[in-house]
Amino acid sequence: MTNLNRRTVLSASLAMAIANVAVADPAPTGGALSKVEFLVLFKSTRKLGLYRAVDGKPVLMRSYGVDLGFSPRGDKGREGDGRTPEGTYFIDRRNPNSAYHLSLGISYPDASDMAEARAKGLDPGGDIFIHGGPTSFRDRFKRDWTAGCIAVTDREIEEIWAMVPMGTPIAIRS
Numbered sequence: 001m002t003n004l005n006r007r008t009v010l011s012a013s014l015a016m017a018i019a020n021v022a023v024a025d026p027a028p029t030g031g032a033l034s035k036v037e038f039l040v041l042f043k044s045t046r047k048l049g050l051y052r053a054v055d056g057k058p059v060l061m062r063s064y065g066v067d068l069g070f071s072p073r074g075d076k077g078r079e080g081d082g083r084t085p086e087g088t089y090f091i092d093r094r095n096p097n098s099a100y101h102l103s104l105g106i107s108y109p110d111a112s113d114m115a116e117a118r119a120k121g122l123d124p125g126g127d128i129f130i131h132g133g134p135t136s137f138r139d140r141f142k143r144d145w146t147a148g149c150i151a152v153t154d155r156e157i158e159e160i161w162a163m164v165p166m167g168t169p170i171a172i173r174s
Contacts, residue, residue: 033163034052036050036051036164037053037168038051038169038171039051039168039170040173041170041171043172043173043174046067047063047066049062050064061163062160064156067143067144067150067152072084072144075087076124076128077116077120078122078123079124082147084128085128086174089110089170090169090170091104091107091167094161098129100132103130103131106128106130108128125148128149130149130151130152130157130160131149132151132157132158
C-alpha cells in the first residue's frame, strides 16, 4: 500500500473515529508533555483540542483558545477569503523560523479542495498553519486576525510543537 493510500485510509478512519468528539475539559497529563495522536479544531467555539486514544476512546490532553482567519464562518474556498478550511488534513511541515514564532503546516489544499476551487475557476489558496503570534502590536488586541491560519500564543505553540509530530491528523470542524 502506498503512503497516499495509507494516508487516505487513515484519514477516512480518523474522520469516522472523531466524528462525535466533543469539546471537553483536558485530562490531567502530569508534568511531561505526551505526543498526541490527532487534533480537532472547533471553529465555532474557537477551541483546538489535542487528543490521544486511550482504550480505543479519544481523551483530550490539552485544549487551547484560538484566533482564526478574519472571515471565519464557512469553509475556505479561495485564496484571500480569510477563512480557515474545514475537513480532515495532516500536519505536513514544521517551521522553526516562522514569522509567527513557530508554525505547523496543515496539508490544505488537498486534491478535493483543489478540484472544487478549480471547478469554480478559483485558486484554493494555501499556506495554512497553526502558529504563534501575532507579531504586530496592533493585532494583539484583535480577534480572528489571521489570513486563514489557526493562531495561539507563543507559549502555547511551543507546547503544541512539542506534542504534535509530523503526519498528525487534524479535523477542522465548523
